[in-house]
Amino acid sequence: MSSIGKKALMAASGLVLVGFVIAHLAGNLLVYGGPSALNAYAEKLRHVPPLLWSARVFLLAAVAVHIATSVQLAIENRRARPQRYRVQRMAETTLAARTMLPSGLLVLAYVIYHLLHFTFRAAHPELSRATDALGRHDVYAMVVLSFQQPPIAFAYVVGMAAVCLHLNHGIGSAAQTLGWTDERTLRWWARAGRLLSFALFIGYISIPLSILLGLVG
Numbered sequence: 700m701s702s703i704g705k706k707a708l709m710a711a712s713g714l715v716l717v718g719f720v721i722a723h724l725a726g727n728l729l730v731y732g733g734p735s736a737l738n739a740y741a742e743k744l745r746h747v748p749p750l751l752w753s754a755r756v757f758l759l760a761a762v763a764v765h766i767a768t769s770v771q772l773a774i775e776n777r778r779a780r781p782q783r784y785r786v787q788r789m790a791e792t793t794l795a796a797r798t799m800l801p802s803g804l805l806v807l808a809y810v811i812y813h814l815l816h817f818t819f820r821a822a823h824p825e826l827s828r829a830t831d832a833l834g835r836h837d838v839y840a841m842v843v844l845s846f847q848q849p850p851i852a853f854a855y856v857v858g859m860a861a862v863c864l865h866l867n868h869g870i871g872s873a874a875q876t877l878g879w880t881d882e883r884t885l886r887w888w889a890r891a892g893r894l895l896s897f898a899l900f901i902g903y904i905s906i907p908l909s910i911l912l913g914l915v916g
Protein backbone atom coordinates (compact mmCIF):
# COMPACT_ATOMS: atom_id res chain seq x y z
CA MET A 700 0.00 0.00 0.00
CA SER A 701 1.21 3.53 -0.76
CA SER A 702 2.23 5.91 2.01
CA ILE A 703 -0.77 8.07 1.13
CA GLY A 704 -3.08 5.07 1.59
CA LYS A 705 -1.50 4.26 4.96
CA LYS A 706 -1.79 7.88 6.06
CA ALA A 707 -5.47 7.94 5.09
CA LEU A 708 -6.09 4.75 7.10
CA MET A 709 -4.22 6.18 10.08
CA ALA A 710 -6.30 9.37 9.90
CA ALA A 711 -9.65 7.58 9.46
CA SER A 712 -9.00 5.08 12.27
CA GLY A 713 -7.82 7.96 14.49
CA LEU A 714 -11.07 9.83 13.90
CA VAL A 715 -13.09 6.70 14.80
CA LEU A 716 -11.20 6.65 18.10
CA VAL A 717 -11.86 10.37 18.64
CA GLY A 718 -15.58 9.59 18.21
CA PHE A 719 -15.29 6.95 20.93
CA VAL A 720 -13.43 9.31 23.27
CA ILE A 721 -16.22 11.92 22.90
CA ALA A 722 -19.01 9.37 23.45
CA HIS A 723 -17.16 7.77 26.40
CA LEU A 724 -16.82 11.14 28.11
CA ALA A 725 -20.55 11.80 27.68
CA GLY A 726 -21.27 8.47 29.40
CA ASN A 727 -18.69 9.04 32.15
CA LEU A 728 -20.12 12.45 33.02
CA LEU A 729 -23.16 10.57 34.35
CA VAL A 730 -21.03 10.14 37.49
CA TYR A 731 -22.32 13.63 38.37
CA GLY A 732 -25.88 12.21 38.29
CA GLY A 733 -25.09 9.80 41.16
CA PRO A 734 -24.93 6.01 41.48
CA SER A 735 -28.30 5.20 39.91
CA ALA A 736 -27.57 7.21 36.74
CA LEU A 737 -24.10 5.74 36.15
CA ASN A 738 -24.94 2.15 37.11
CA ALA A 739 -28.11 2.13 34.99
CA TYR A 740 -26.12 3.41 32.01
CA ALA A 741 -23.38 0.76 32.46
CA GLU A 742 -26.04 -1.94 32.80
CA LYS A 743 -27.85 -0.74 29.67
CA LEU A 744 -24.61 -0.94 27.64
CA ARG A 745 -24.27 -4.58 28.65
CA HIS A 746 -27.92 -5.32 27.96
CA VAL A 747 -27.51 -5.74 24.20
CA PRO A 748 -24.46 -8.03 23.90
CA PRO A 749 -24.40 -8.18 20.05
CA LEU A 750 -24.29 -4.38 19.89
CA LEU A 751 -21.66 -4.15 22.64
CA TRP A 752 -19.47 -6.78 21.02
CA SER A 753 -19.74 -5.34 17.50
CA ALA A 754 -18.76 -1.93 18.92
CA ARG A 755 -15.83 -3.54 20.75
CA VAL A 756 -14.61 -5.40 17.65
CA PHE A 757 -14.91 -2.23 15.54
CA LEU A 758 -12.98 -0.25 18.17
CA LEU A 759 -10.29 -2.89 18.47
CA ALA A 760 -9.92 -2.99 14.66
CA ALA A 761 -9.54 0.82 14.62
CA VAL A 762 -6.82 0.58 17.31
CA ALA A 763 -5.01 -2.18 15.37
CA VAL A 764 -5.14 -0.25 12.06
CA HIS A 765 -4.04 2.98 13.77
CA ILE A 766 -1.03 1.35 15.45
CA ALA A 767 -0.01 -0.77 12.43
CA THR A 768 -0.10 2.15 9.98
CA SER A 769 1.71 4.52 12.34
CA VAL A 770 4.50 1.98 12.96
CA GLN A 771 4.86 1.34 9.19
CA LEU A 772 4.93 5.06 8.39
CA ALA A 773 7.50 5.70 11.15
CA ILE A 774 9.73 2.95 9.69
CA GLU A 775 9.33 4.33 6.16
CA ASN A 776 10.20 7.84 7.36
CA ARG A 777 13.32 6.58 9.07
CA ARG A 778 14.39 4.62 5.97
CA ALA A 779 13.92 7.67 3.80
CA ARG A 780 16.22 9.60 6.11
CA PRO A 781 18.73 7.08 7.45
CA GLN A 782 20.99 9.67 9.03
CA ARG A 783 19.53 11.90 11.69
CA TYR A 784 20.00 15.58 11.11
CA ARG A 785 23.01 16.80 13.03
CA VAL A 786 21.04 19.88 13.98
CA GLN A 787 17.39 18.96 14.51
CA ARG A 788 15.30 21.29 12.41
CA MET A 789 11.84 21.85 13.78
CA ALA A 790 9.69 21.66 10.67
CA GLU A 791 6.69 21.04 12.93
CA THR A 792 6.02 23.86 15.28
CA THR A 793 3.94 22.70 18.22
CA LEU A 794 4.92 20.47 21.13
CA ALA A 795 1.94 18.20 20.32
CA ALA A 796 3.12 17.76 16.71
CA ARG A 797 6.66 16.88 17.76
CA THR A 798 5.59 14.35 20.38
CA MET A 799 3.02 12.23 18.49
CA LEU A 800 5.05 9.01 18.93
CA PRO A 801 5.77 9.32 22.68
CA SER A 802 2.27 10.63 23.43
CA GLY A 803 0.80 7.75 21.37
CA LEU A 804 2.84 5.20 23.33
CA LEU A 805 1.74 6.78 26.61
CA VAL A 806 -1.91 6.62 25.45
CA LEU A 807 -1.44 2.92 24.69
CA ALA A 808 0.05 2.29 28.16
CA TYR A 809 -2.78 4.27 29.75
CA VAL A 810 -5.51 2.35 27.85
CA ILE A 811 -3.96 -1.02 28.83
CA TYR A 812 -3.87 0.04 32.51
CA HIS A 813 -7.42 1.46 32.25
CA LEU A 814 -8.80 -1.79 30.77
CA LEU A 815 -7.05 -3.84 33.47
CA HIS A 816 -8.54 -1.51 36.05
CA PHE A 817 -12.20 -0.96 35.02
CA THR A 818 -13.00 -3.60 32.37
CA PHE A 819 -11.06 -6.70 33.50
CA ARG A 820 -10.96 -5.45 37.12
CA ALA A 821 -7.58 -7.08 37.63
CA ALA A 822 -5.47 -4.04 38.54
CA HIS A 823 -7.29 -3.10 41.77
CA PRO A 824 -9.81 -5.93 42.34
CA GLU A 825 -10.48 -4.82 45.94
CA LEU A 826 -11.98 -1.56 44.57
CA SER A 827 -14.18 -3.18 41.93
CA ARG A 828 -16.22 -5.85 43.66
CA ALA A 829 -19.30 -4.01 44.92
CA THR A 830 -22.82 -4.50 43.64
CA ASP A 831 -25.57 -1.95 44.26
CA ALA A 832 -28.99 -2.45 45.92
CA LEU A 833 -30.44 -3.63 42.58
CA GLY A 834 -27.75 -6.30 42.19
CA ARG A 835 -25.99 -4.44 39.36
CA HIS A 836 -22.22 -4.05 39.22
CA ASP A 837 -21.59 -0.86 41.20
CA VAL A 838 -19.58 1.07 38.62
CA TYR A 839 -20.14 4.29 40.59
CA ALA A 840 -18.56 2.83 43.76
CA MET A 841 -15.67 1.41 41.69
CA VAL A 842 -14.95 4.80 40.11
CA VAL A 843 -15.30 6.75 43.38
CA LEU A 844 -13.23 4.33 45.50
CA SER A 845 -10.53 4.33 42.81
CA PHE A 846 -10.20 8.08 42.41
CA GLN A 847 -10.16 8.61 46.17
CA GLN A 848 -6.67 7.05 45.94
CA PRO A 849 -4.28 9.89 44.94
CA PRO A 850 -1.87 7.65 42.93
CA ILE A 851 -4.75 6.30 40.79
CA ALA A 852 -6.26 9.78 40.25
CA PHE A 853 -2.78 11.06 39.34
CA ALA A 854 -2.18 8.20 36.85
CA TYR A 855 -5.48 9.05 35.12
CA VAL A 856 -4.69 12.76 34.90
CA VAL A 857 -1.31 11.94 33.30
CA GLY A 858 -2.95 9.42 30.93
CA MET A 859 -5.58 11.91 29.88
CA ALA A 860 -2.97 14.61 29.37
CA ALA A 861 -1.30 12.21 26.92
CA VAL A 862 -4.62 11.46 25.18
CA CYS A 863 -5.38 15.15 24.78
CA LEU A 864 -1.85 16.13 23.71
CA HIS A 865 -2.09 13.42 21.03
CA LEU A 866 -5.50 14.69 19.86
CA ASN A 867 -4.35 18.30 19.99
CA HIS A 868 -2.35 17.72 16.82
CA GLY A 869 -4.06 14.55 15.58
CA ILE A 870 -7.51 15.95 14.79
CA GLY A 871 -6.36 18.81 12.54
CA SER A 872 -3.72 16.59 10.98
CA ALA A 873 -6.28 13.87 10.15
CA ALA A 874 -8.60 16.43 8.52
CA GLN A 875 -5.69 17.59 6.37
CA THR A 876 -4.68 14.04 5.38
CA LEU A 877 -8.25 13.20 4.39
CA GLY A 878 -8.37 16.28 2.15
CA TRP A 879 -11.01 18.14 4.17
CA THR A 880 -8.94 21.28 4.36
CA ASP A 881 -7.94 23.98 1.91
CA GLU A 882 -5.83 27.08 2.48
CA ARG A 883 -8.78 28.82 4.07
CA THR A 884 -9.92 26.05 6.45
CA LEU A 885 -6.54 24.58 7.44
CA ARG A 886 -6.12 26.96 10.38
CA TRP A 887 -9.75 26.52 11.36
CA TRP A 888 -9.33 22.73 11.60
CA ALA A 889 -6.11 23.06 13.58
CA ARG A 890 -7.83 25.44 16.00
CA ALA A 891 -10.95 23.24 16.28
CA GLY A 892 -8.73 20.22 17.03
CA ARG A 893 -6.92 22.09 19.78
CA LEU A 894 -10.16 23.39 21.26
CA LEU A 895 -11.84 19.97 21.21
CA SER A 896 -8.83 18.26 22.78
CA PHE A 897 -8.70 20.89 25.54
CA ALA A 898 -12.44 20.51 26.23
CA LEU A 899 -12.00 16.72 26.42
CA PHE A 900 -9.07 17.13 28.81
CA ILE A 901 -11.08 19.35 31.17
CA GLY A 902 -14.14 17.07 30.98
CA TYR A 903 -12.15 13.92 31.68
CA ILE A 904 -9.87 15.20 34.46
CA SER A 905 -12.83 16.84 36.21
CA ILE A 906 -13.91 13.32 37.25
CA PRO A 907 -10.84 12.11 39.19
CA LEU A 908 -10.19 15.62 40.52
CA SER A 909 -13.71 16.24 41.83
CA ILE A 910 -13.69 12.81 43.51
CA LEU A 911 -10.21 13.33 44.98
CA LEU A 912 -11.29 16.72 46.35
CA GLY A 913 -14.38 15.15 47.93
CA LEU A 914 -16.87 17.08 45.77
CA VAL A 915 -18.34 13.82 44.39
CA GLY A 916 -18.80 10.49 46.14
Ligand code: HEM
Nearest residue numbers: 720723727741755810813817818838842859862903906907
Ligand atom coordinates in the same frame (compact mmCIF):
# COMPACT_ATOMS: atom_id res chain seq x y z
C1 HEM B 1 -12.14 9.91 34.03
C2 HEM B 1 -11.81 9.15 33.01
C3 HEM B 1 -12.45 7.83 32.68
C4 HEM B 1 -13.35 7.09 33.39
C5 HEM B 1 -14.01 7.41 34.73
C6 HEM B 1 -13.62 5.90 32.62
C7 HEM B 1 -14.50 4.89 33.00
C8 HEM B 1 -14.63 3.67 32.38
C9 HEM B 1 -15.38 2.55 32.90
C10 HEM B 1 -16.17 2.57 34.22
C11 HEM B 1 -15.27 1.54 32.02
C12 HEM B 1 -15.85 0.11 32.15
C13 HEM B 1 -17.27 0.09 31.76
C14 HEM B 1 -17.87 -1.26 32.16
O1 HEM B 1 -17.28 -2.28 31.82
O2 HEM B 1 -18.89 -1.25 32.83
C15 HEM B 1 -14.43 2.01 30.93
C16 HEM B 1 -14.10 1.27 29.80
C17 HEM B 1 -13.30 1.73 28.78
N1 HEM B 1 -12.67 2.95 28.70
FE1 HEM B 1 -12.78 4.43 30.06
N2 HEM B 1 -12.89 5.93 31.45
C18 HEM B 1 -12.15 7.09 31.45
C19 HEM B 1 -11.28 7.53 30.46
C20 HEM B 1 -11.02 6.86 29.29
C21 HEM B 1 -10.21 7.34 28.19
C22 HEM B 1 -9.53 8.71 28.16
C23 HEM B 1 -10.20 6.36 27.24
C24 HEM B 1 -9.52 6.31 25.89
C25 HEM B 1 -8.42 6.91 25.58
C26 HEM B 1 -10.99 5.25 27.73
C27 HEM B 1 -11.18 4.06 27.07
C28 HEM B 1 -11.96 3.02 27.53
C29 HEM B 1 -12.15 1.77 26.80
C30 HEM B 1 -11.54 1.42 25.44
C31 HEM B 1 -13.00 0.97 27.59
C32 HEM B 1 -13.52 -0.44 27.27
C33 HEM B 1 -14.89 -0.34 26.68
C34 HEM B 1 -15.49 -1.72 26.58
O3 HEM B 1 -16.02 -2.19 27.57
O4 HEM B 1 -15.40 -2.30 25.52
N3 HEM B 1 -11.48 5.59 28.97
N4 HEM B 1 -14.06 3.32 31.18
